[in-house]
Amino acid sequence: MLLHVNPASGVPTYLQIETQVKHYIAAGALVPGDALPSVRKLAADLRISTNTVARAYQDLERDGVLRTVQGGRTYVAENPVSFLKSERVRRLRPYARQIAVEGTQLRLDPREIMELVQQELDALEEVNERTGDLERKTR
């Protein structure tokens, strides 16, 4: 797994890690059962404190995205998203707001904005299907 963090940005480093792991999972690049690098390995690769990586893994585990087995190895969980619908909506709302504000600012009408979101959803699905095919072929 390759991650990239930018410590000079205003976004907390552990959040950058969480976002990228979630993105890889959403795009099918990481699938349930895949092993993640150890805290120490990832910290050394990224030159960031082990405590920062541990915090990201703990958050992801609490959210049901990852699971750590006895012995300390960490894997992508079987059913990644398990919160209540209301919680999921709460988390997504800021992004939805940003899309609405930016879109309006750029003088796109609501239909065009929705279309863009739909295209992104389609693209994700396509990637998912392709990775699925690839896996079936390799197995």
Added chain:
Amino acid sequence: MNELAIWSEKLVKVYPGVRAVDGLSLNVPRGVAYGFLGRNGAGKTSTIRMLLGLAKPTEGRGTVLGFSVGREQVAILERTAYVSESKALYGNLTPRELVRFTRGFYPKWSDQAVRKYSQLLEIPMDRPFAKLSQGNRTKVCLLLALSQGADLLVFDEPATGLDPVVVDVFLRILVEDVVGEGRTVFISSHQLSDVEQIADWVGLIDHGRLLLEARLDDIKSQFRWVTAAGTDLPQTNFPEALLVAAEGNFHKYLVKKDAEAFAAELSRQGATVAEVTPMSLREIFLALVRMEEQCTPGNVGEIAAAVSSSF
């Protein structure tokens, strides 16, 4: 207090004519990479020297790894590796001889570490120290510190003279072999970027006083710029928000906590909130230092001039 690697309470150091350290209270947890950041002359080196028993505090007290500063100096020095700002060692000895000379002082010394790090850092082991470049001298000091098996490693401006590749190698060693093993790293520096990369805790010091001490990710989660436009914007009852710039109807605030709530309050009072943006450590550092230096009650306008405004 014992779970802290370094603890101090109202530490003061007065040199003739200068109050170098002015009531510094530090709390450095064990097992973290702590960045001790400040401008030149902010009091970083004086603080370190007092903590390690190399200078006597004028006032205040502290502990290092649970041992009392001043009274249990030997216990502290046995368990602490220290690379000073000057990076000076015996000039006519080679690094190999310096290793042989140093190893006897430390019960937990590791020759294996010497072999590993002298290779990773590419140190010419058989040239006299005095004939080495500044960068190589720094590397020898780092090598000796890393090989002591210390529980606490204190570095004062460790990157002096090092090229970016060596800095990167050094950071990797710190993460993997020091913090990764639960030991504590305390790096004093005015170079924000290297420290920002590995530090999970930071303390910002200026004029001998601590401006801020917290987990770096928490600081980044909480500090925000809030820019807004509106007439008669409130001098609100938000203690965590500071007006740093004003131009016509436009206002720029530094908010230390609860920025969203503050923005909502501004909106309620009729302002248009343009943006709530995260701040990098560099921005936070500059804003806090400039405020500390310029802020007297009632001269918000001058702070406004000092903290860059980008309207």
